[in-house]
Amino acid sequence: MYQILRQIVRTGIKTEAPPAPDQDLRVAAQRLERAMLETLGRALVIRQIDAGSCNGCELEINALSNPYYNLEALGIKFAASPKHADLLLVTGPVAKNMEVAVKRAYECTPAPKLVVAVGDCGANGGVFGESYASCGRVANVIPVDVAVPGCPPTPLALMTGILTAISSR
Amino acid sequence: MRLLGQDLEFERLPGAQPVHRAACDDAGLLAFAAAAKESGGRLVALWGSDERDRGTGFALHVAFALAEGLALVTLALPAGHPEYPDLAPLFPAANRLQRAAFDLLGIVARGADRRPWLRHANWPADFHPLRRDCDASRQFPPQNEDYPFVRVEGEGVHEIAVGPIHAGVIEPGHFRFSVVGEKVLRLEERLGWTHKGVEKRFEQFRLADGHRLAGRICGDSTVAYAWAYCLAAESLSGCQVPQRALWLRALLLERERIANHLGDLGAIGNDAALSFGLSQFMRLKEDWLRLSAELFGHRLTMDAIVPGGVAVELADPGGQRIREQCDAIERETHRLKNIYDEHAGLQDRFLTTGRLDPALASEYSVSGIAGRASSQSWDLRTQNPIAPYDELDTQIASHRSGDVAARVLVRFDEVFESLRLIRRIVDRLPRGGLTAPLPAAREGSLGVGWIEGWRGDVLVALSAGAEGGIRRCHAHDPSWHVWPALEHAIMGNIVPDFPLINKSFNLAYSGVDS
């Protein structure tokens, strides 16, 4: 225990300032009222869905929880079920084998059903494109509010995308 | 030449690695597979190809790892009834490989398990995308699949179904547990959810740019896949990669190994209720990735390895920065290892949990970190090492207990060893060019690349198409062998330990589904 505490003290606080929203990432205009956005800005629950990613995007989404980005400190949490989520963070081109599961998760998500499509794959199908096995970009399967390009997008780009989804114009 | 005293005539393929290739018939394949097993070899990969445009029907390719290197045997299959002998009785890991080969190509392992693997009822059963006459751009309406899971009957037995979408930030898969109380009697996995049609997609890439797709089959192993792809392309075209580029590739590969091991060490601690471990190791990993971004322009170093060489350079004071960071990470990892070692609660969760018996690991041809934690001493960096590993004298990690604790120890050992290798690479980096042009390849020529990624050995078999195109590219992830072994390692454990056990293996989903 002593060693753990010592290490915590030695490490100190690493958290850095969050980035500003970027309206260029919007795919659709902001649908939400100011009051709603203010609430979400303090407590946003995200459900992440890997719809067919290569796992590169997941690595960077996981990095959001590290002490540098510390997403939780902004009141943003990951939930285990879409039923508890305000926002779906969807990676990958949507694999044909995931199409039904992604649609179901979207249906289970309560309003406001914000969707952020992640990565070049989520935004435009990426290197995988469309085929018998790939539905391409996320917007081909469910409505998308914000798309964050990058392969994979950096944690800062991901944060920007998430904050854009809950920012007013 | 002959291998294992078998009646097959092998020819060595051009390239830096010992890859020997022979044609065989049904009986020859079975005899060779049996001899490979007998000699302590393992099944590395199994795939098919459509050769009907050359008038020779289909072909089945099976790769074995032997003391002599890689043995690749090819069996011609008639166009009308493309069948071959079931290899699963000898190598049970062949089961899913054979099912995937059927889904993609319609070639049949005689008398074997015929359940689909990559196909989930979302395209017709007779739609085989890798057949040359198949229009693979067609899409079909999705269907619900009624997959025939094996049921366990008995008093008090019930089923728990998990996935495909999991509770955390992880890739999708479906797990069906049969349990009594909390105890797992049986686990059956259903994967294939992230199948994106990669092998068909390769046909739309050029030999000179297929590394971009290869590097996105499994994002956490982008360096290993890109290197394996490039090695295959360079072997079949006779490209001589400059020494400096080879050393830089090894630098990137060892950096990828450390990045993943650091992340896993944190996540495994977290799954055993030590969130301190997660935040500490994630911090170290972040420092590591930031230096990669600074020096090589990308946090995961995607697209850094290109056919003919590398697209990155290590200029001053990059080497010094890397050396200093290695020292810092080493110091901190030692400190954290001490904490892990002495944490009674953690060790209690790690020890004897999720044990993969060495005999079972061998049965399933398990390699990589999972193998090395269960007495399977396979590591391409020490066996048939290619440059620069032939000058680096890599120490192989090896543990016997096969439990979560052993998989944690293998990772710690490998972090320290890779830090040593990285310093050595930086100190001895040869001068010279970074790329060589990729010579034109003869259509149909075959190249193989085989690289020890952080998870295990990644294999790419590449066949050149007309005018710089790709005829066929098959990529194989080491997780193919560990997934079925995990079904055994979980037996007798309790359901709440599954996340910890699963994380201690940290197998690829996209890598096997691709």
Ligand code: SF4
């Ligand atoms: S955007 Fe890049 S990292 Fe993300 S899933 Fe696609 S290929 Fe992988």
